[in-house]
Amino acid sequence: MTRLRLMFCRLLALCAICALPAVAHKASDSYLVLNVKGQQITGQWDIALRDIDFAIGLDANSDGEITWGEVRARHTNISAWALGRLNVQRGGDCTLQVAEHLVDTHTDGAYAVLRLTGTCPSGTQALAVNYRLLFEIDQLHRGLLRLDLDGVSHSTVLAPDTGVLTIKAGETSRLAQFGQYLVEGIWHIWIGFDHILFLLALLLPAVLVHAVTLGGTRRWKGVVSFRVALTEVLWVVTAFTVAHSITLTLAALQIIELPSRVVESAIAASVVLAAANNLWPVVERRRWLVAFSFGLIHGFGFASVLTELGLPKDALVLSLLGFNLGVETGQLAIVAVFLPVAYLLRNTALYRKGLFFGGSFLTMLVALVWLAERAFNLKLISV
Amino acid sequence: MFSNGMTVFFKIFAALACLWACLLPSAQAAPRLPTDPTEVLERLPIRPGDTTARELAALGAAVTLAARDTPNNPQPATQLAERYYELAIARGDPRYIGYADAVMATFTQSSAPAALVVRGQLKQYRHDFDGALADFAAALNADPAFASAHAWRGAIYKVQANYPAAKAECDALQKLDRATLYAGCIGLATAYSGQLETGFATLQRALDQTQDAGNRLWLLTRLGEVAAWRGKPEQAEKYYRAALALGIDDGYLLAAWSDFLLDQKRPAEVVKALANWEASDGLLLRLALAETVLKLPAAKAHVQALADRFAAAKVRGDTTHRAEEARFQLHLGGNAADALTIAAANYQVQREPRDARPLLEAAIAARNPAAAQPVRDWLKSSGFEDAHLRQLVEASAAPPLSAPKPEAKP
The missing domain is CATH 1.20.1250 (Growth Hormone; Chain: A;)
Structure with missing residues (x-):
C-alpha cells in the first residue's frame, strides 16, 4: 500500500497550495456575522489581535509577541470592551454575551473569534445595529457585517459615519x-x-x-x-x-x-x-x-x-x-x-x-x- | 498490483479531491481553540520598549495631558499624527493612517496651520485630493509662509498632471527661501513636463544642497527614476543604490527600485530586495511579478495572496491601490479587460507616469486603443520623454489587428 500512501501525500501537497502565505498590511477590519431568528441572536465576531492590543493591551510581558495565554487571561476584558461597542436592538435593547472565545487567521494576521448569543425583546420588529468598535482610535477601521435576519441576508460595511444600520423585518423578496x-x-x-x-x-x-x-x-x-x-x-x-x-x-x-x-x-x-x-x-x-x-x-x-x-x-x-x-x-x-x-x-x-x-x-x-x-x-x- | 488504468484513476481522483478540498469553506481558516498557552498567535509590528514604541508612547502621553490641561491646543496631537503618518509611509501599513485620523478627529475645526497640513496629508493618502487641497489652502490662509503646505500642493498638482499649478507652488517655495524644497519641487515638475535634462540637473543641485537624510532619500529616489526615463540605467542604479545605502525603510524607494530592476530584466534581485516586504501590497506585487518571471514555486502563493488582499480591499471599499491592482490583473491575473477598467478609473484620479503605464499596457492587451487616449493626450501636452512610454503609446495607437502582442511581463 506504499503506492497508495504516496498518492495521499501528493494529494496533501497539492492541497497545501491553498494555504495562505505572508500576512498583509491592510487597514483594520472586523468581521461580524449576526444571525437573528425571531428573538434569538447567534453570531460570530472576528477582531484582529493587533487591534485589541492597540485598544486595551494584550502583550502582558511586553515581548512583542501575543501568546494564547496572554489572550486567554484577557477574555473577560475583551468581551466587555467589544460588547460595549456593539448594540443590537429589536423592540428594545437585545442582550449579547460571548459564549465562546476562539482564534482564527485572516489575510493580515491572527484574530480573536467571539461566538455571540443573545435575546431580543421582540421577534418581529425592525432590527437596528449600532457599531462603534475601534472608531475612537482608528478612523479607517471598518466593521464588515453579514446579517441574517429571519432567513434574509444583508451585508454592509460599517464606518464611523455609517455605524448604525436599521433593517425592517421581511424586507427582502420571497x-x-x-x-x-x-x-x-x-x-x-x-x-x-x-x-x-x-x-x-x-x-x-x-x-x-x-x-x-x-x-x-x-x-x-x-x-x-x-x-x-x-x-x-x-x-x-x-x-x-x-x-x-x-x-x-x-x-x-x-x-x-x-x-x-x-x-x-x-x-x-x-x-x-x-x-x-x-x-x-x-x-x-x-x-x-x-x-x-x-x-x-x-x-x-x-x-x-x-x-x-x-x-x-x-x-x-x-x-x-x-x-x-x-x-x-x-x-x-x-x-x-x-x-x-x-x-x-x-x-x-x-x-x-x-x-x-x-x-x-x-x-x-x-x-x-x-x-x-x-x-x-x-x-x-x-x- | 495496480494496473495503468488504476494509476490514472488515482491521479484523477487526487486532482478532484484536491479541487474539492480547495473549494470547501476554507477548512484551515476555521476558528479554533488553541491548547498551548505559550503558542505565539501574533507578532506586533512594534515591540513595546523599542525606540519607536517609546517615542509613540511619549507623544501619546503628551496628547492625553493636553486633552486635560489645554484642550484647544492641537500641537501634541499634530505631532503624534505626523509620526503615525511617517510610519504608514515607511512600512506601507495603512493602520497608522487610521490612528492618525483618530488622533486628529478632535481638531477637525482647528485652524492651526500645522493641524490643517497634517489633515491634508492624511486626506491625500486616501486620494481625497480636493479635500487635501482645501486644507492646504486654509493652512496658507492662516500662515502664508507655511512652506510644507506649498510643497504638498505642488505634489498633488503633479499627481493630477496640472504642471502650471505645480510650478506656481514651487515658485512660492522659492520666494520663501526654501532652496531644497524649491529645487525638489521644480525639478520633478520640469521632468514631468518634458524636460528631463533640466529637471535632472535641478534635482541634482537640490541633492548637493542638503544633508538631511529624509530629503536625500526622496531626491536620490527621484533622480534614479528620472535617470531611468532618460535611458541611463547605470546612472539610475547608482542613485537607487545611494538611496538604499541610507538604510531608511521606505516603501516608495523599494517599489521604484524593483520596477527599475524588472524593466532591466533582473527579477532575481527583486526577489532578494523584497524578501521581507510581503506585508505591503505594492511590494508583494513586485515580488510576485519577479517570481512569476523566474517561475519560482513561491509565485503561486503570492499571486493568490494578492488576489485575496485586493478582494478584501474591495469589500471595504478601499481604492487606494488601483494602479497596483491593474498591474496585478494584467500581468498575473491574465485579465486585460478588468485591468483596463481599473487602470482607467485610477487614471481619472492619479496621472503620474507610473499610472500612465498600466493604462497603456492594459489598453494594448485588451486591444482597446481608445481607452488609452487620456495618456496619449497627456504625453502630447506635457512632452514627457520616457522612451519606454513612447513605445507603448505607438503600440497602443496602432490599429488593433496589427498591434503587437503585449509583453508577457514588464
Whole structure:
C-alpha cells in the first residue's frame, strides 16, 4: 500500500497550495456575522489581535509577541470592551454575551473569534445595529457585517459615519429567499462527499451490462447505446430524488426525527453497500430500488443541514422547495459531467478496471472508514 | 498490483479531491481553540520598549495631558499624527493612517496651520485630493509662509498632471527661501513636463544642497527614476543604490527600485530586495511579478495572496491601490479587460507616469486603443520623454489587428 500512501501525500501537497502565505498590511477590519431568528441572536465576531492590543493591551510581558495565554487571561476584558461597542436592538435593547472565545487567521494576521448569543425583546420588529468598535482610535477601521435576519441576508460595511444600520423585518423578496435556499442546496451536494460517492457508485455501472460471454462466464461490457445508459441513469437519479425529497420534507417539518449518529452511520453504510454491489453484484437489474431505499436515508442527512440553516416560518414551503431543487440541480450537474465521459470510456480498460473496479473499491474503503468513525464516534481520517 | 488504468484513476481522483478540498469553506481558516498557552498567535509590528514604541508612547502621553490641561491646543496631537503618518509611509501599513485620523478627529475645526497640513496629508493618502487641497489652502490662509503646505500642493498638482499649478507652488517655495524644497519641487515638475535634462540637473543641485537624510532619500529616489526615463540605467542604479545605502525603510524607494530592476530584466534581485516586504501590497506585487518571471514555486502563493488582499480591499471599499491592482490583473491575473477598467478609473484620479503605464499596457492587451487616449493626450501636452512610454503609446495607437502582442511581463 506504499503506492497508495504516496498518492495521499501528493494529494496533501497539492492541497497545501491553498494555504495562505505572508500576512498583509491592510487597514483594520472586523468581521461580524449576526444571525437573528425571531428573538434569538447567534453570531460570530472576528477582531484582529493587533487591534485589541492597540485598544486595551494584550502583550502582558511586553515581548512583542501575543501568546494564547496572554489572550486567554484577557477574555473577560475583551468581551466587555467589544460588547460595549456593539448594540443590537429589536423592540428594545437585545442582550449579547460571548459564549465562546476562539482564534482564527485572516489575510493580515491572527484574530480573536467571539461566538455571540443573545435575546431580543421582540421577534418581529425592525432590527437596528449600532457599531462603534475601534472608531475612537482608528478612523479607517471598518466593521464588515453579514446579517441574517429571519432567513434574509444583508451585508454592509460599517464606518464611523455609517455605524448604525436599521433593517425592517421581511424586507427582502420571497424570490431572493427562494434563491438563497436553492444555492444552499447546490452547495450542500457539492460539499457532501458521501452523497456524491453514493450517487457515483450507483451510476458507475450504468454504462455497463453484466452479460454472459460465449464461454459461459459473466463479464462486464459496455452498453450498446447511449439511450440504454441514459434510461438507467434517469431511473436511478429519479428514484434517489423522490426518496430523499420525501424524508427531507418529513424531517424538515419535524414529523419524523432520527438521531444524527444513526443517520450519518446509515449513510456511510449505504455508500459501502452501493460500492460493494459493483464489485460483487447482488442487485443488477433494479438498481433504482437501491437508490430509492437508501435515498430515504440520505434525505434525513440533507434535513440536518436545513435544520442548522433554520427554516423561516413565513416561507417554509418555498424555502424547502428551493433547497430541494438546489440539491437536484447539484445532482444533475454531477450526472451531466459523469454520463458523457463514462459513456465514451465504457469499452476501455481504464473505465472497467480503473474507474469501475478501482473506483468502487476505493469508495468502499473510504466509506468503511466513515462508517467506523460515525458508528463508534472515532476520528480516523480528517476529511 | 495496480494496473495503468488504476494509476490514472488515482491521479484523477487526487486532482478532484484536491479541487474539492480547495473549494470547501476554507477548512484551515476555521476558528479554533488553541491548547498551548505559550503558542505565539501574533507578532506586533512594534515591540513595546523599542525606540519607536517609546517615542509613540511619549507623544501619546503628551496628547492625553493636553486633552486635560489645554484642550484647544492641537500641537501634541499634530505631532503624534505626523509620526503615525511617517510610519504608514515607511512600512506601507495603512493602520497608522487610521490612528492618525483618530488622533486628529478632535481638531477637525482647528485652524492651526500645522493641524490643517497634517489633515491634508492624511486626506491625500486616501486620494481625497480636493479635500487635501482645501486644507492646504486654509493652512496658507492662516500662515502664508507655511512652506510644507506649498510643497504638498505642488505634489498633488503633479499627481493630477496640472504642471502650471505645480510650478506656481514651487515658485512660492522659492520666494520663501526654501532652496531644497524649491529645487525638489521644480525639478520633478520640469521632468514631468518634458524636460528631463533640466529637471535632472535641478534635482541634482537640490541633492548637493542638503544633508538631511529624509530629503536625500526622496531626491536620490527621484533622480534614479528620472535617470531611468532618460535611458541611463547605470546612472539610475547608482542613485537607487545611494538611496538604499541610507538604510531608511521606505516603501516608495523599494517599489521604484524593483520596477527599475524588472524593466532591466533582473527579477532575481527583486526577489532578494523584497524578501521581507510581503506585508505591503505594492511590494508583494513586485515580488510576485519577479517570481512569476523566474517561475519560482513561491509565485503561486503570492499571486493568490494578492488576489485575496485586493478582494478584501474591495469589500471595504478601499481604492487606494488601483494602479497596483491593474498591474496585478494584467500581468498575473491574465485579465486585460478588468485591468483596463481599473487602470482607467485610477487614471481619472492619479496621472503620474507610473499610472500612465498600466493604462497603456492594459489598453494594448485588451486591444482597446481608445481607452488609452487620456495618456496619449497627456504625453502630447506635457512632452514627457520616457522612451519606454513612447513605445507603448505607438503600440497602443496602432490599429488593433496589427498591434503587437503585449509583453508577457514588464
